[in-house]
Amino acid sequence: MAESHGGAKAPATDAHTEADGGHHAGAFPPFESSTFASQLVSLAIFFVLLYVIVSKLALPKVGGAIEARQNKIEGDLAEAQTLKDQSEAALKAYEGELASARSRAQAIGNESRDKANAQAEAERKTLEDQLAAKLAEAEKTIASTRATAMSNVRGIAADAAGTIVQQLTGVVPDTASVNAAVDASLKG
Amino acid sequence: MKIDPIHQFNIEPLFTLGHIGNHTIAFTNSSLYMLVAVAIISILMLASGSQLVPGRLQSVAEISYEFVASTIRSTAGTEGMKFFPLVFSLFMFLCVSNLVGVIPYTFTISSHLIVTVALALLVFFTVLIYGVAKNGLKFFKIFVPHGVPGYILPLVMFIEVLSFFLRPVSHSVRLFANMLAGHIALKVFAGFVAMLGFSLGAIGWVGGVLPLALTISLYALEILVAFLQAYVFAILTCIYLNDAIHPGH
Numbered sequence: 001m002a003e004s005h006g007g008a009k010a011p012a013t014d015a016h017t018e019a020d021g022g023h024h025a026g027a028f029p030p031f032e033s034s035t036f037a038s039q040l041v042s043l044a045i046f047f048v049l050l051y052v053i054v055s056k057l058a059l060p061k062v063g064g065a066i067e068a069r070q071n072k073i074e075g076d077l078a079e080a081q082t083l084k085d086q087s088e089a090a091l092k093a094y095e096g097e098l099a100s101a102r103s104r105a106q107a108i109g110n111e112s113r114d115k116a117n118a119q120a121e122a123e124r125k126t127l128e129d130q131l132a133a134k135l136a137e138a139e140k141t142i143a144s145t146r147a148t149a150m151s152n153v154r155g156i157a158a159d160a161a162g163t164i165v166q167q168l169t170g171v172v173p174d175t176a177s178v179n180a181a182v183d184a185s186l187k188g
Numbered sequence: 189m190k191i192d193p194i195h196q197f198n199i200e201p202l203f204t205l206g207h208i209g210n211h212t213i214a215f216t217n218s219s220l221y222m223l224v225a226v227a228i229i230s231i232l233m234l235a236s237g238s239q240l241v242p243g244r245l246q247s248v249a250e251i252s253y254e255f256v257a258s259t260i261r262s263t264a265g266t267e268g269m270k271f272f273p274l275v276f277s278l279f280m281f282l283c284v285s286n287l288v289g290v291i292p293y294t295f296t297i298s299s300h301l302i303v304t305v306a307l308a309l310l311v312f313f314t315v316l317i318y319g320v321a322k323n324g325l326k327f328f329k330i331f332v333p334h335g336v337p338g339y340i341l342p343l344v345m346f347i348e349v350l351s352f353f354l355r356p357v358s359h360s361v362r363l364f365a366n367m368l369a370g371h372i373a374l375k376v377f378a379g380f381v382a383m384l385g386f387s388l389g390a391i392g393w394v395g396g397v398l399p400l401a402l403t404i405s406l407y408a409l410e411i412l413v414a415f416l417q418a419y420v421f422a423i424l425t426c427i428y429l430n431d432a433i434h435p436g437h
Contacts, residue, residue, distance in 0.1 A: 038201065038215075039199065051277045058230070
């Protein structure tokens with residue numbers, strides 16, 4: 001393979017050299033020193049040009065775009081965080097408000113219930129007092145009526161006892177002793 | 189059927205620019221492809237818009253930016269970002285020109301040793317001058333590794349100095365040789381297809397299938413190599429710059 005390759009190469013190079021007007025004396029092109037100066041000059045020109053374009057224009061532009069995107073993303077994230085915090089704060093405030101409203105409602109309910117209870121209690125008390133007063137009055141009336149009745153009963157009993165003793169003995173008993181005897185039996 | 193795998197590397201003067209001493213300075217096909225590379229990079233980086241949501245071209249530009257930036261940060265640290273324009277220019281120049289060079293009938297700038305040597309020396313002197321300017325004599329601590337026993341130190345220093353001065357050689361030859369060899373291999377295998385077809389007729393057409401398959405797979409490999417060698421050149425540049433920024437590591 002190497003021979004056939006070498007054999008094919010040699011005449012081709014010759015043919016090329018002839019066609020080219022003898023610029024390349026058949027040397028291996030990368031080692032042909034006559035082309036070095038041209039290559040170095042063009043490399044210097046174009047590499048410096050590239051360096052200037054890259055350092056002054058390209059990298060600031062692309063780097064700026066990347067940085068702008070980074071900043072935008074970070075800004076958006078920060079904004080989202082702020083909004084989230086705000087909504088959480090609002091939720092917390094709402095829940096606090098709800099809880100306080102609930103406790104206030106409970107307090108109002110308790111207060112009105114207590115008030116109603118107290119009023120009912122007071123009314124009951126006055127009613128009981130009135131009833132008690134009426135009861136006491138009634139008892140007093142009963143007691144006086146009873147006492148009156150009892151004193152009447154004593155008179156009747158003394159009269160009856162005197163009459164009974166007169167009927168049995170024919171002697172009119174002494175009023176004082178009859179009374180004493182009636183009192184003793186009433187007491188007994 | 190003639191196969192000339194070397195023809196693709198010829199420098200053809202297109203017009204003469206002037207003379208320096210007894211050298212003729214010409215605008216060559218190499219110059220043209222340098223111009224093409226610079227134009228492609230400029231279009232990619234400048235005409236791609238700065239939208240908040242990037243389009244395709246802008247995505248490519250931003251991926252290139254981030255890729256080179258992260259390469260520098262990971263190898264030379266944040267201080268290495270000083271050299272971002274240099275590394276970015278080197279990487280994009282080589283990557284674009286190598287990828288353009290893979291297209292048939294085009295010229296590959298980095299297949300010429302003089303170009304890769306010039307770029308490698310640019311990096312070498314940047315490292316040397318910046319390293320000495322920033323760190324003074326402490327820069328030369330890179331030749332004295334830590335934890336080496338005294339009796340072996342002269343030998344280690346000799347090797348370190350030698351390897352430091354051979355850096356531009358390996359740096360440039362790696363790129364040059366990869367591009368050159370890849371393109372020659374591609375041309376040779378592609379040439380076999382035509383050669384078999386023309387010389388053996390129908391049998392040759394059938395026989396040409398194997399070199400054709402090889403050409404296709406080599407072509408894919410060459411596209412990878414074109415990118416990879418540009419990346420290797422850029423990452424070595426970062427590693428060398430790291431020595432200038434942080435000597436004694």
